[in-house]
Amino acid sequence: FLISEAGLRATPLLQPGSLVRWTYRVRLPDNAKDDHAAASFIADTRLTLPSAGWEIRSRSNASPQLERTIGRFTQFLTLVGLAALLVGGVGVANAVKSHVDRRTEVIAAFKALGATSRDVFGIYLVQVMVLATIGSIIGLCAGAALPFAIVGLFGNILPLPVIPALHPDELALSFVYGLLTALAFGLWPLGRIRDVPVAALFREAVIAEWHRPRWSYLALIAGTVALLVAVVIGLSYDKKIAAVFVVAAALVFVLLRGIAAVVMASARAMPRSRFPMLRLAVSNIYRPGALTPSVVLSLGLGRAVLVTITQIDGNLRRQFLAQLPEQAPSFFFIDVPSGEAERFRGFLKELAPQSSVDDVPMLRGRIVSARGVRAEDLKATAETEWVLQSDRGLTYTGEIPKGSKVVEGEWWGESYSGPPLVSIEKRIADGLGLKLGDDIVVNVLGRDIAARIGNMRTIDWQGLGINFVLVFSPNAFKGAPHTHVATLTEARSDAAEDARVIRKVADAFPMVTSVRVREVMETVGTVVSNLALAIRGASAVTLISAILVLGGALAAGHRHRVYDAVILKTLGATRLRLLGAYALEYLMIGFATAAFGVIAGSVAAWLIVTRLMTLSFAWQAGSAAMVVLAALVVTVGLGLAGTLLALNQKPASVLRNL
Numbered sequence: 001f002l003i004s005e006a007g008l009r010a011t012p013l014l015q016p017g018s019l020v021r022w023t024y025r026v027r028l029p030d031n032a033k034d035d036h037a038a039a040s041f042i043a044d045t046r047l048t049l050p051s052a053g054w055e056i057r058s059r060s061n062a063s064p065q066l067e068r069t070i071g072r073f074t075q076f077l078t079l080v081g082l083a084a085l086l087v088g089g090v091g092v093a094n095a096v097k098s099h100v101d102r103r104t105e106v107i108a109a110f111k112a113l114g115a116t117s118r119d120v121f122g123i124y125l126v127q128v129m130v131l132a133t134i135g136s137i138i139g140l141c142a143g144a145a146l147p148f149a150i151v152g153l154f155g156n157i158l159p160l161p162v163i164p165a166l167h168p169d170e171l172a173l174s175f176v177y178g179l180l181t182a183l184a185f186g187l188w189p190l191g192r193i194r195d196v197p198v199a200a201l202f203r204e205a206v207i208a209e210w211h212r213p214r215w216s217y218l219a220l221i222a223g224t225v226a227l228l229v230a231v232v233i234g235l236s237y238d239k240k241i242a243a244v245f246v247v248a249a250a251l252v253f254v255l256l257r258g259i260a261a262v263v264m265a266s267a268r269a270m271p272r273s274r275f276p277m278l279r280l281a282v283s284n285i286y287r288p289g290a291l292t293p294s295v296v297l298s299l300g301l302g303r304a305v306l307v308t309i310t311q312i313d314g315n316l317r318r319q320f321l322a323q324l325p326e327q328a329p330s331f332f333f334i335d336v337p338s339g340e341a342e343r344f345r346g347f348l349k350e351l352a353p354q355s356s357v358d359d360v361p362m363l364r365g366r367i368v369s370a371r372g373v374r375a376e377d378l379k380a381t382a383e384t385e386w387v388l389q390s391d392r393g394l395t396y397t398g399e400i401p402k403g404s405k406v407v408e409g410e411w412w413g414e415s416y417s418g419p420p421l422v423s424i425e426k427r428i429a430d431g432l433g434l435k436l437g438d439d440i441v442v443n444v445l446g447r448d449i450a451a452r453i454g455n456m457r458t459i460d461w462q463g464l465g466i467n468f469v470l471v472f473s474p475n476a477f478k479g480a481p482h483t484h485v486a487t488l489t490e491a492r493s494d495a496a497e498d499a500r501v502i503r504k505v506a507d508a509f510p511m512v513t514s515v516r517v518r519e520v521m522e523t524v525g526t527v528v529s530n531l532a533l534a535i536r537g538a539s540a541v542t543l544i545s546a547i548l549v550l551g552g553a554l555a556a557g558h559r560h561r562v563y564d565a566v567i568l569k570t571l572g573a574t575r576l577r578l579l580g581a582y583a584l585e586y587l588m589i590g591f592a593t594a595a596f597g598v599i600a601g602s603v604a605a606w607l608i609v610t611r612l613m614t615l616s617f618a619w620q621a622g623s624a625a626m627v628v629l630a631a632l633v634v635t636v637g638l639g640l641a642g643t644l645l646a647l648n649q650k651p652a653s654v655l656r657n658l
Contacts, residue, residue, distance in 0.1 A: 013335075013511060015481070035059070055390040076316055078237050079608065082245045083305045085177065085232070089185040090298055096128055096186040097294070121190060128186045129179065136178030140171050173235065180228045187224060191217035241608070248604055252304055253297070255596065260296040263592045277577055281584035284564075292589060299631060300593040306627045307601025308608070314620035315609050329487035330355070331501065332515040334362075336484040344509060348488055351504055358402065359486035360466050363477060364391045365444040367470075370434055384431025387469060393485075394442065396472040400457075403467050409436050409455030412473050420476035421454035425469045429456050442470070444480060451476055583636055590632045597631070598624050 014020060028037045038058040045056060100107070107120055147164040191213025213221070229246050236242035267285035285292050336344050341359055348357045367375050367388055375388045398414030400406060404423075412421050422440055429435070434453060441450045451472055459467050466487055488501070502514050568578060602619060609617045 075238050075241055076312055078241050079245065079312065080309065082232065082236070082242060083309060085181060086245075086249050087302055087305055089181045090301055092132070092182050093185040093189060094294060094298065097189040099128070100124060100189050124190055125186075128182060128190065132179055132182030132186075135182075136175050139178060140174055143174065144171060176231065180224065180231065184221070184224045184228045187217065187221045188213065191221065244608070252301060252600060255600070256297045256300040256593075257293070259300060259593065259596055260293040263296060263589065264290065264292050267588075277580045278584060280568075280577075280581040281588065284581065284585045285588065295586075295589055296593055299590060300596050303593060303597025303627060303631045304600040304604070306631070307597055307624055308604045310623040310627055311602055311605030311620050312609060314623050315605070315615060315617055318618060329517055330490040330498065331488040331517060333359075333486040333488070333505065334483070334513045334515065336486055336509070336512050338482055338484055340509065341484040341486075344484075344486065344512065347505075347508055348486070351501060352488060352490055355488055355490045357486060357488055358466055359484050360395045360397060360401070361482050362485045363394045363444055363480065363482045365394045365442040365449070365470075366391045368441045368443050368448055370432060370440045371438040378432055381431040384428050387428055387432070392470065393468050394444065394470050394472065394477075395468050396474050396477055398474050401467055401471060403460040404457040404471075406455050407458050409453075412454055414474075416473050417475055418473075420449065420451035421473040422451040422476070423455045423457055423471040424453055426456040426458050428469050429453070440470070444477065447480075449476060586636045587632065590636070594628045594631075598628060601627075 008014065026041065028041060035058060042056050042058065103124070107124075110120055110123075111117070144166055147162075151162050151164050233239055233242045233246065264286040267282050270282055273279045273282065284290060333344070333348075336359065338361065341361075345357055345359055348355070369375055370378060378388060380388060395401075398412070398416065400411050406423075407426055409423075411423070412418075424434065424440070434440075436453055436456070438453050439450055440453060441448050443449075449472075454473070457471075459469075466485060490497070498516055502516065505512060505514050565578060569575075602624065606617050606619075609615050
């Protein structure tokens with residue numbers, strides 16, 4: 001209900017120690033345009049009144065915790081987009097290689113008839129860019145239509161009204177990404193073919209001669225890649241994540257190239273097996289024109305990216321869903337007079353006999369200084385500076401609070417009567433640069449209270465129980481007026497029972513404020529569940545991209561597969577033996593890249609989750625195993641599908657065209 005300020009002051013509600021929050025709402029004249037006016041107003045207010053102790057929020061950060069959660073989700077979407085861009089680039093390289101490989105005889109004929117190498121390069125560069133333009137336009141149309149389809153199918157379950165619209169600037173940026181990616185990853189195979197002589201082109205069906213592009217083309221490739229990297233980092237939501245991803249991707253490319261060389265060398269050094277199927281599989285790994293480098297790159301990169309995304313996916317969903325405790329308090333009660341605390345506790349137990357009741361004393365105070373340094377001069381981390389920005393809830397007790405665990409120092413005990421001590425949450429202490437024995441000064445009711453850090457705790461905030469960053473020894477606030485805060489946790493809760501509790505408490509203790517938690521938890525649960533579902537959907541984008549890229553890598557060697565199958569069938573090899581040999585080949589390559597994918601992906605996910613998202617990390621063994629198994633199934637499945645197409649070729653028609 002609403003009451004005038006004069007009427008409020010006439011009541012006994014405003015007492016020393018009462019928890020009162022005064023809220024000022026400011027609407028700026030040009031606030032509807034953007035957030036620059038609000039940001040400028042906030043900066044001026046903090047500069048003019050640095051010691052006011054206000055907590056200032058704008059419409060862009062109405063809920064800091066939810067903002068951090070959505071920020072982490074947006075970081076995850078940034079990673080998904082970068083991963084899709086990377087594996088898509090590898091797919092472009094495989095597609096260009098396959099396209100050029102199928103045109104080898106045509107290129108040789110062009111050169112034999114007088115076409116220059118520059119002419120050949122220009123012809124196929126134009127072809128690649130035209131195909132990239134067509135593909136990008138198809139992708140833009142599909143991407144622009146997808147929001148309309150999602151809103152049409154799932155609009156009723158979205159927590160906020162979403163009006164889909166076309167954004168030309170974002171579509172133009174996506175088009176630029178597509179063309180730059182095609183150019184950056186397509187120049188290498190095109191540059192290699194430019195300087196190959198006619199005779200080598202005709203021999204390439206049986207003799208693979210590795211050669212790099214000339215230096216001018218390497219410079220062009222480097223410039224294009226640098227431009228793509230600059231666009232990716234410069235226009236990403238989180239530039240730090242984008243930069244780390246680019247560096248990690250470059251490192252992964254180098255490592256996978258080395259792994260491919262090791263796999264081929266190991267296969268070449270293996271003793272000849274007496275089993276023809278195994279011998280053929282091993283020789284296929286290192287033979288001229290082997291698919292091993294491209295398959296190892298595509299499979300290893302795809303697997304590392306998938307492990308990274310699934311590990312981050314699992315940890316984000318674990319973190320989000322962990323915010324929903326199984327048994328949260330049903331009510332919070334604040335402003336319980338200290339003289340009425342015991343009677344109020346007994347009243348709640350009588351009102352709800354099957355429930356549990358907790359209550360602690362509570363004061364409000366602001367950190368003035370720590371280890372002799374004023375609060376405004378402390379160099380706090382971004383995650384802990386909120387502790388210094390306004391008044392904080394404080395308490396005192398002789399027992400270790402529920403949900404807390406002492407990790408440094410010792411608890412003072414119930415009978416402690418020495419100088420004031422304080423217990424601080426461990427991560428907050430680390431963020432403020434505090435250690436055991438440092439002094440903290442807090443201002444409570446206009447008095448500065450100094451206390452020495454006696455121990456540090458870790459706190460389970462997810463349980464929504466009563467807990468505080470700062471907990472003082474019992475004698476620290478002796479004689480200070482204060483109130484209590486209490487929680488009521490019901491075994492079973494429904495709307496009618498909640499209404500009864502609120503009514504009874506209001507009748508018996510009109511000064512106590514009741515805060516119902518159940519509706520809040522249901523709302524938060526809906527938002528968090530939707531975020532977890534969105535994370536899973538975003539992960540599927542990378543999965544589909546990785547499968548398509550792997551299929552492209554295997555398709556790039558289809559011409560060699562047809563040639564091998566025809567020759568071997570002509571010499572008497574059976575279909576079953578060839579299928580077995582190819583299956584063994586793909587399995588060996590798959591297992592060779594399994595360890596790299598799991599290790600590299602897990603390390604990358606750990607660094608991103610702990611260093612960039614500042615969350616705890618738990619290795620998701622099930623997700624890693626599923627990625628390895630799925631990658632093997634897809635590799636063997638797609639490989640055998642291409643092999644069946646090769647085996648279905650008629651030997652006569654192929655041999656006539658050799």
